[in-house]
Amino acid sequence: MFSYYLQLGLRSLKRNPVLTALMVIGIGLGIAASMTTLTVLHLMGSDPIPWKSDKLHYVQLDNWDVNQPYYDDGRPPDQVTYRDAMALMTAGKADKQSAMYKLSLPVQPENPEIKPFRALGRVAYTDFFGMFEPPFRFGSPWGASEDASHARVIVLGKEINEKLFGGQDSVGKSVRLDGNDYRVVGVLDDWKLRFRYYDVTNGAFADPDEFFIPFTTAIDLKQRASGNNSCFSPSGDGWDAYLDSDCVWIQMWAQLDSAQRLDEYKSFLDNYVNEQKKLGRFQRPLNNRLLDVNGWMADQEVVSRDMEVQTGLAFAFLVVCLVNTVGLLLAKFTRKAGEIGLRRALGASRREVFSQYMIESGVVGLSGGVLGLLLTGLGLIAVRALYSEYKTVAHLDWTMTGLTIVLAIAAALLAGIYPTWRACRVQPAAQLKV
DSSP states (O other), rough: OOOHHHHHHHHHHOOOOOHHEEEEEEEEHHHHHHHHHHHHHHHHSSSSSSSTTTTTTEEEOOOOTTTTTTSOOOOOSSSBBHHHHHHEEEEHHHHSSEEEEHHHEEEOOTTTTSSOOOEEEEOOOOOHHHHHOOOOEEOOOOHHHHHTTOOOOOEEEEHHHHHHHHSSSTTTTTTTTTTTTEEEEEOOOOOSSSSSSGGGTTTTTTTOOEEEEHHHHHHHTTOOOOOOBBBBOOOOSSSHHHSSSOOOOOOEEEEOOOOHHHHHHHHHHHHHHHHHTTOOOOEEEEOOOEEEEEHHHHHTEEEEETHHHHHHHHHHHHHHHHHHHHHHHHHHHHTTTHHHHHHHHOOHHHHHHHHHHHHHHHHHHHHHHHHHHHHHHHHHHHHHHHHHHGGOOHHHHHOHHHHHHHHHHHHHHHHHHHHHHHHOOEEEEHHOOO
């Protein structure tokens, strides 16, 4: 019977092409508006590293001014000082750990045909690669010995390697940054990051890092961070005074592979801060935090309130489209009162009539879903063109593609319930003429 009712539904839709087109376009527009914003919201808020996000923790210590919290709601600073980062790295209490910061340096290519340019990179320890797992195309990360010896080594991103070396294996070659030569030890492959979740402080949707160098090497070379830097008191003159200050400019991540290790690390942080209090630092109440990846994303509002509001408005527009579809279906089914009365008189039950017209509504929903899917694709192209920072999250995946079709059919079926119920209430005697 399903195939028979499906044929009847298709014939009915063909008999009223204008009305059918209005319903399909209405559902398509509503689906496109809602799914475009929902797709961006979904990809922005989804877990970027689900197999270990609960093991990666962002370290926050409250070293801020005793008279004024860093945030009005009392949250601690979103970065740590150099002194504290070094103390935590030296203690080595985490399973893996890395202090890091953002760095922008001029690149002087050996090839005279390539003009010098500025590249955005990251200063980190070797554990960064084990924690966040970027894929390597050539070579490997530097090791702990290079961290300890302050070696001038570098890992290149795929794009900058293509620019400097034509995409070839550049391991062992030299790259000059800001007048200093670095030996290439590894080249990354495509790292499909939707956003830089390991450094949302400096912009989750900022351009990807193009190179990585050891933290100890950058400090040796007095390479100042290119990211956020906050101080509540003067840092003093000179590089050493800056390193010894209470300015916060370094991100600190720790990998803790079990709940027990997490508890131990929390205790270690509390003990460390209490010892620093005895030295006159950390005058605010104990306020250490260890948020995992998803907790840190929520804390930093990677998914902005504006995006949530826009998604809500888009679904409100979908509701308006469905209300219009209800009216159109009601008009369509009302015109068929005579046909319905005849079918009922010939023995069709209300259940059979209900099934027929719900299948017809489903066909409208499926057609609207296909149109909505096409319009959603166009909408995401527009988002990428208008908002370059969202270019990595404005893409349909298979989950959202399937959800688009399911939502369209479900919406059309929902819109068809009342008109179909009204159609089923038709009394045969009132429609048949003697």
